[in-house]
Amino acid sequence: MAQEKPRRVVTLAPMPPEKCAFALARYSRSPDSIAQSIDWVRTHDSAKFLQHFYFQYGHSSIADLGHLALCFEGISEAAAIEIEDEQLWDGQAKSSRYQDFSRCGFVTPPEFQASEAARYRAAAGKLLGAYNQVHTAVAAHLAESLPRPAEMPEDAYRRNIAARAFDVARYLLFLGIPTNVGQITSIRTLEKQIRRLKASEYGELRELAGEAAAACAAAPGCSWDGHAPGEPVAPTLAQWVDPDSYVLKSRRDLKAWAEANLPAPSGIVVDSVDLLRPADTAAELAATLLYPVCDRPFRELYELARSWSPAIRREVLDLGARSRTDRDELLRGFRGGLFAYDIVMDIGAYRDLHRHRRCQQFRQAFSNRLGFETPTAIGAAGVAEVYETALREALAEVQSLAAPGSHYLLPFATRSRFLFKMDLAEVEYICRVRSSVKGHFSYRDIAWRMKLKMADLEPELAGLIEATPPWVEDPLRR
Numbered sequence: 208m209a210q211e212k213p214r215r216v217v218t219l220a221p222m223p224p225e226k227c228a229f230a231l232a233r234y235s236r237s238p239d240s241i242a243q244s245i246d247w248v249r250t251h252d253s254a255k256f257l258q259h260f261y262f263q264y265g266h267s268s269i270a271d272l273g274h275l276a277l278c279f280e281g282i283s284e285a286a287a288i289e290i291e292d293e294q295l296w297d298g299q300a301k302s303s304r305y306q307d308f309s310r311c312g313f314v315t316p317p318e319f320q321a322s323e324a325a326r327y328r329a330a331a332g333k334l335l336g337a338y339n340q341v342h343t344a345v346a347a348h349l350a351e352s353l354p355r356p357a358e359m360p361e362d363a364y365r366r367n368i369a370a371r372a373f374d375v376a377r378y379l380l381f382l383g384i385p386t387n388v389g390q391i392t393s394i395r396t397l398e399k400q401i402r403r404l405k406a407s408e409y410g411e412l413r414e415l416a417g418e419a420a421a422a423c424a425a426a427p428g429c430s431w432d433g434h435a436p437g438e439p440v441a442p443t444l445a446q447w448v449d450p451d452s453y454v455l456k457s458r459r460d461l462k463a464w465a466e467a468n469l470p471a472p473s474g475i476v477v478d479s480v481d482l483l484r485p486a487d488t489a490a491e492l493a494a495t496l497l498y499p500v501c502d503r504p505f506r507e508l509y510e511l512a513r514s515w516s517p518a519i520r521r522e523v524l525d526l527g528a529r530s531r532t533d534r535d536e537l538l539r540g541f542r543g544g545l546f547a548y549d550i551v552m553d554i555g556a557y558r559d560l561h562r563h564r565r566c567q568q569f570r571q572a573f574s575n576r577l578g579f580e581t582p583t584a585i586g587a588a589g590v591a592e593v594y595e596t597a598l599r600e601a602l603a604e605v606q607s608l609a610a611p612g613s614h615y616l617l618p619f620a621t622r623s624r625f626l627f628k629m630d631l632a633e634v635e636y637i638c639r640v641r642s643s644v645k646g647h648f649s650y651r652d653i654a655w656r657m658k659l660k661m662a663d664l665e666p667e668l669a670g671l672i673e674a675t676p677p678w679v680e681d682p683l684r685r
Contacts, residue, residue: 217241224394224440228273229253254443270395275440277397277422278389279415283314284558285382285573285615286411290390293400294564298390303377303555303619304647305370309339313383316612317410323608327383330604330616334379337597341590342369342376348588353682367683374647375584377555379597382573383615397423398444405450408611420445456530457538462500464526468519469501469511477504479551480653482660487513488543493523496540498626499569502576505549505626542567544628546664548657553580555619556649563637566629573614575602577622580649634661635672642674644681652677 219241222230226248233256234244257269279290287300313331315324349371355364392400397419404416422428424445427436439445483506485491490512497508512520527538544567552560554573561568579602585594598618605613629637634657640646641654655677662669 219245223438224273224275225253225257225443226273228269228271228394229256231272232256232269257443258446267395270398270444271393273394273441274391275394275397275423276389276391277419277440278387279419280387281314281385282388282415283316283382283411283615284380284384284386285409286314286415287386287388288382288558288561289404289407289409289412290388290400290415291561292403292568293392293396295396296390296392296400296564298388298392300388300558301386303380303384303386303558304373307342307373308377308380308384309335309342311385313381314385314411314615315383316615317414318609318612323612326604327608327612327616330601331381331383334381334597334601334616334618337593338376338379340593341379341585341588342372344588344590344593345375345584346372348584349682352587356683359683364683371682375582375588378553378580378582378620379594379618380555381601381616381618382554394441394444397441398448399451401444401448402451403454405448406452406455409614416448420448451535453530453532453535454538457527458500460526460530461496461523464523465497465501469497469503472503473507473511475504475507475510477506477549478656478660480656480660481506481549482657482664483509483547483549484545484664485509485543485547489517489520489524490515491543491547492527492541493520495543495567495569495626495628496523496527496538499540499571502571502574502624504624505547509547539567540569542628545630546628546634546661548627548629548634548660550625550627550653551577551622552625552653553620553622553649554617556647556653557623557625558619559647559650560625560627560637560641560653563627563633565633565636566627568628569626571624572610573617573621573623575605575617575621577624579618579620579622581620582648631668631671638672638674642677644675644679645684648677651675 219227230241230245230248233248234241237244239247279286282290291298291300313335315327319327346368349368353368355361401416401419404412407413423441424439426439430436481504490509493512494505494508498505501508512523527540531537557570579598581591581594585591598620601616601618602621605616608616638654638658641650642658643651655674658669658672658674661672
């Protein structure tokens with residue numbers, strides 16, 4: 208009788224994340240099978256193991272072996288942007304392209320006193336009123352200009368028209384709009400995320416960081432089968448999530464250096480999609496570290512850094528590294544990329560492009576100094592006055608409210624500056640995927656111009672990039 212062939216691939220049923228990390232870490236450190244390792248873990252203390260090996264001895268890879276699902280509900284779009292700003296992150300947020308946000312209310316920043324909160328709420332209510340008007344008008348305009356194809360069912364047609372109208376109306380949504388974010392991360396990524404959020408300028412995020420740590424130490428909030436929740440998902444993690452002082456101090460030091468040492472702006476004019484291939488690594492890193500703490504184009508900062516002496520560049524690099532502890536990796540600003548795209552775009556487009564994590568992303572402080580975008584459908588639908596009045600009134604109120612709470616009133620139409628550093632493979636991926644006819648027109652245009660910029664800089668490489676021109680349209684395709 209033939210012997211049964213031993214299994215070489217073994218699946219594991221869901222386990223508490225810390226127990227899973229403990230079991231897999233022990234599995235790599237013993238001759239036992241995974242079944243034997245799990246049996247051993249049942250009778251031993253995972254918290255003691257993690258405290259000893261992960262936190263005290265810095266074996267950080269152990270915390271990559273346990274993953275957990277965690278959801279943030281009813282948070283602002285401003286908070287969602289910061290929560291999602293992790294490279295090793297998997298998740299989804301509530302889409303502003305497919306849902307009606309007119310009845311969801313808004314998040315009021317905890318920084319505001321009563322009088323400021325009242326002004327904020329009044330301005331936010333006006334934006335949502337305009338959002339409703341614009342969606343109704345644009346939907347009617349699209350239904351008139353895009354008749355239903357005979358082969359398309361009526362309900363599918365209505366959904367597509369409504370979705371295309373939301374593509375336009377969403378420019379009137381703002382960073383205080385509530386959303387939900389569901390994420391699956393490793394224990395290590397979650398620890399970094401919570402520590403980073405505790406160092407945020409936004410009070411809402413500091414509060415959420417504390418709530419996330421507390422949720423990890425408590426029994427799960429729900430279970431898929433409706434049964435009583437099990438044991439806490441990451442109780443040991445919750446003990447070690449102090450604010451990220453490295454990020455906090457470095458941001459403060461670099462901002463102070465920029466204010467004291469950068470010369471007056473050169474007035475350099477760059478395209479709203481600008482592409483560089485930095486050849487001087489030290490200058491590139493110095494410019495990248497300074498980019499988020501000032502409001503200058505990356506090209507201007509890079510050329511400045513190239514003109515400095517090595518000693519001055521070293522001042523900037525040292526400021527970016529000196530506050531680091533043994534637990535910290537170097538700031539993201541020390542990561543390079545073959546190609547650097549400096550892009551001025553509306554916040555709504557950024558929310559979509561922010562999902563691309565195989566690149567290094569940096570943003571400058573949100574403000575209204577770069578104006579706002581106006582989709583062509585606004586004029587075609589006859590609501591230009593409604594749209595522009597709502598935006599101008601909201602941006603005037605932003606000016607009168609104190610930051611960072613004032614950021615919550617910034618509409619998605621507001622332009623801001625963002626830096627994306629990446630290799631050719633990621634350039635090709637973004638251009639191909641984001642220029643598709645199914646995409647939003649704002650980032651379709653950006654993706655196409657990214658390809659054109661590559662054609663100017665590296666025509667041979669640009670030939671490898673597939674992209675759909677923005678004038679090729681299929682409005683009823685989603």
